[in-house]
Amino acid sequence: MSVQPGWYVDPADPETRRYWDGEGWVGAPIPVDATPPEGPPPPEPTPATEPAPAAPEPQPGQPAAPEPQPGQPAAGPQPGPGWPAGGQWPGYPAAPGHPQGPPPGWPGRLPAPRPHGLPLASYGARLAARLIDFGLVFLLNAVVNGWFVYRYSQEVAPYLREALRRSLAGNTSTEGLPTIGEQAGGLMIAILVIATALWFAYEVPSMAARGQTLGKRVMRVRALPVEADQPLGFGRATRRWSTLGMPTLLWYCCGFGLLLQFLDAISPLFDQPLRQALHDKRAQTVVVQLPREHKRHATPDTRTTPRDRANPPGDTP
Numbered sequence: 001m002s003v004q005p006g007w008y009v010d011p012a013d014p015e016t017r018r019y020w021d022g023e024g025w026v027g028a029p030i031p032v033d034a035t036p037p038e039g040p041p042p043p044e045p046t047p048a049t050e051p052a053p054a055a056p057e058p059q060p061g062q063p064a065a066p067e068p069q070p071g072q073p074a075a076g077p078q079p080g081p082g083w084p085a086g087g088q089w090p091g092y093p094a095a096p097g098h099p100q101g102p103p104p105g106w107p108g109r110l111p112a113p114r115p116h117g118l119p120l121a122s123y124g125a126r127l128a129a130r131l132i133d134f135g136l137v138f139l140l141n142a143v144v145n146g147w148f149v150y151r152y153s154q155e156v157a158p159y160l161r162e163a164l165r166r167s168l169a170g171n172t173s174t175e176g177l178p179t180i181g182e183q184a185g186g187l188m189i190a191i192l193v194i195a196t197a198l199w200f201a202y203e204v205p206s207m208a209a210r211g212q213t214l215g216k217r218v219m220r221v222r223a224l225p226v227e228a229d230q231p232l233g234f235g236r237a238t239r240r241w242s243t244l245g246m247p248t249l250l251w252y253c254c255g256f257g258l259l260l261q262f263l264d265a266i267s268p269l270f271d272q273p274l275r276q277a278l279h280d281k282r283a284q285t286v287v288v289q290l291p292r293e294h295k296r297h298a299t300p301d302t303r304t305t306p307r308d309r310a311n312p313p314g315d316t317p
Contacts, residue, residue: 005040006020014116016029017036019036026040027040116224116228116229118289119288120287120288120289121219121221121288125219125289126219128215129216130265131215132214132219133202133215136214137199140198144198145194148187148194152188154181155182156181159178188252192248192252196246199245200245208233208234209231210231211232220292222287222288223280226286232285242279243264243278243283244261244277264279
């Protein structure tokens with residue numbers, strides 16, 4: 001899903017906004033606190049190009065400038081490290097002043113995106129937060145789903161015990177194996193439905209309100225919309241969760257749902273530049289790292305604290 005056209009904070013310069021036309025940035029940037037105009041910015045007038053000055057003719061007795069040999073770079077400033085092939089930067093369309101070069105203020109290497117002025121969360125922090133959340137959801141399932149899991153194990157235990165006994169004895173025959181109980185299929189569906197519902201109830205409300213689950217708060221990461229620093233809302237949080245959570249119902253199909261969730265979990269490793277997982281792309285969200293809060297309980301400085309003239313230090317009332 002592509003980002004809708006509109007005015008957004010420029011990832012390369014969080015102090016400015018630029019207009020995104022659905023494929024790239026267009027027009028000149030404006031201050032981030034300025035009210036953007038309705039619709040795209042007006043086209044900028046193309047500056048008149050002045051004819052290049054003619055090369056001075058060599059004076060008598062002075063050698064002519066050597067012509068570049070094949071395979072040697074031409075004279076003049078050369079592209080620095082990280083300069084793209086062809087001179088055109090992806091995400092930075094041609095604009096007056098830098099038609100085939102980097103954006104203004106280019107430091108020599110494409111800066112890491114900082115959505116809304118915050119750094120992107122590392123994959124390790126995101127994985128640790130997700131494992132904490134999985135542990136809490138597992139505990140909820142142990143309480144709510146425990147009876148259904150016990151009943152399911154009773155339905156399949158005779159079959160599994162006999163199959164294991166034959167396997168250890170080297171017997172590969174399947175004749176005469178006990179049949180799995182008739183209620184096993186229904187119990188499996190009930191277990192998966194309850195597990196999915198518990199995961200939804202744990203994650204979606206907190207993500208809609210704060211962009212954080214308990215695991216994300218522990219790891220100080222937060223999910224934000226791409227276009228604005230604001231809460232996700234219930235609809236966006238549901239879309240984000242459903243891409244990763246709903247395949248739980250497909251675990252019944254030979255683990256197909258687990259495969260989909262694994263691909264979603266590793267997808268941020270291969271996405272650039274915003275490191276979005278598949279569920280982030282569907283909901284148009286990014287995961288950022290929050291700054292560490294330092295709580296200091298400073299003691300008053302007696303050298304600067306005003307003294308009570310009526311009760312000077314050392315005097316008792």
